[in-house]
Amino acid sequence: MIITKSRRTSTFMTAEIKVGIVGYGNVGMGVEAAISNNPDMKLTAVFTRRDPTALKVRTPGVAIYPESQAQRHVDALDVVILCGGSATDLPEQGPRFAALFNTVDSYDTHAKIPEYFKALDRAAKKAKKTCVISTGWDPGLFSLLRVIEEAVLPDGKGYTFWGPGVSQGHSDAARRIEGVADARQYTIPIEGAIEKVRSGSAPELSTREKHLRDCYVVAAKDADRERIRREIATMPNYFADYDTKVTFVSEAEMAEKHGKMPHGGFVIRSGGTGQGHRHIVEFSLKLDSNPEFTGNVLVAYARAVARLNKEGQTGAKTVLDIPASYLSMKSPEALRKDYL
């Protein structure tokens, strides 16, 4: 597949934003697809830890460089999008790239975000660069909506539901069980719980009452299916606190029916004002492809980063620090005229 610009529209930024991708996995390819829908952007380079001569990317004319030599290309790029994982890639790549480039990433190890923010803020400020950390949809758009919803309904209660969608972490956990040849786990928000929240009753919901875990497993030949089922359902942290459904499928059925990466979810707040008036604010996503939508969000924040840096606003930022107008291709004047 060759990616070509699908539309040319007039944009606010006069010069094209030159974007680099670090790490060409699912999210990296999602970012590439996203750039093709943003006519003010150009994918200029891909940095990889694989052999650059062996890597094929979809967009024509893109340079492919070893990730270790990124510092040679500092002047060629307005922003790089870090598409590595949060466990081991980003803690090392984040501060290193923030000392060289404007960056955007989707760091999602929640407990370590303050520490990661500090490391990138220090590196970026020193280098007069701008970074947006922890964007995508959660953390990212969902974080933004949690804050907005609470600010406009302070006397209330907020809820986040995830899914229906594939959880990579839970799929991997199931795969580590002996006798499991392949596994795919869907996180399913429980419809009745969402309805209770939407009704304005502000329920207290346990972990088990909010989400169901639905696993599809290819068992190895002669594996003990009852043991696999039990080991999945009782696995601490991942499954024990949930109702978990395990369905055994053939390798063919897994490939045919469970190869997609849908996801989504809901950020809902229910609150009150005055004398017993109730209000529900809800934001939801229904995504066919988690990595491609994540790529789209990363690209919108890449635009913001390029603009913030041009204005001299350096250091680390999150989605909570960035006005919506910075995400748009359109000028503030055009937005005021047509979108307010």
Place this chain on the structure above:
Amino acid sequence: MIITKSRRTSTFMTAEIKVGIVGYGNVGMGVEAAISNNPDMKLTAVFTRRDPTALKVRTPGVAIYPESQAQRHVDALDVVILCGGSATDLPEQGPRFAALFNTVDSYDTHAKIPEYFKALDRAAKKAKKTCVISTGWDPGLFSLLRVIEEAVLPDGKGYTFWGPGVSQGHSDAARRIEGVADARQYTIPIEGAIEKVRSGSAPELSTREKHLRDCYVVAAKDADRERIRREIATMPNYFADYDTKVTFVSEAEMAEKHGKMPHGGFVIRSGGTGQGHRHIVEFSLKLDSNPEFTGNVLVAYARAVARLNKEGQTGAKTVLDIPASYLSMKSPEALRKDYL
């Protein structure tokens, strides 16, 4: 009813934000109710065009002044919230108050927003003040979501549906017909149209296909009901482009069943990425009280205005120019730790 602070929580701003209300109608009272749920704010003054000695406000200890003498109280207030109407009040009050105070308003004459923005920007910059214009929920939160949704799904189509809720403008229009003693008009979004949008089919929808107009009318004694029904249904701009339902009710039924001001709506975008992957992003509000929720939004932006002005960011802004963190009582550090 006496309004007291419902909660005391630790807040980011060290000094309480002193707020003035200009115009004590439905929205003014909504703002007052909202302030009682925001422990970092204090309602300090109400400015009115009525006789100040005759006006009773719910919050104890609030000064009531003639609107015409607002300039005497410039040092006593961190921000004033303009609660007048867009037709005649705000075009005059907006620039006048922006030359004296930090202000927030809900100016909603869409076609004139660029002109109104310029007038307030000029006045506020000269006086080193900060204004947020056109906030509330539409314009306001819905505008914000229209821009965010488009930025993260540029290859797509956006829709705004309003209701179910009372439209003051349409109720007033129906009331002007001869023989109508009272009228209440509900704008109803057509469920089938919303479902089509949610399905990702990106339909073209006519005005008539998106909303229904549902009128409840108290007819004057001996009035010709068929003529009233016809005059409402065929009224240009207001009803002629819609399917309109007219139901005659008694005065008692009107008072009992149609005295509330519910509203709400949906901002939905459907778009694509990659090879035929579809995504739906949806934001919705379900509000028991339109003026009270509007008041809540105005108050969150009043906090932002006070902070922006302290930082020296002066002039006119819209919801599109303001980071979400500025709306929150919590510090950026606390938000990064708990909301990302």
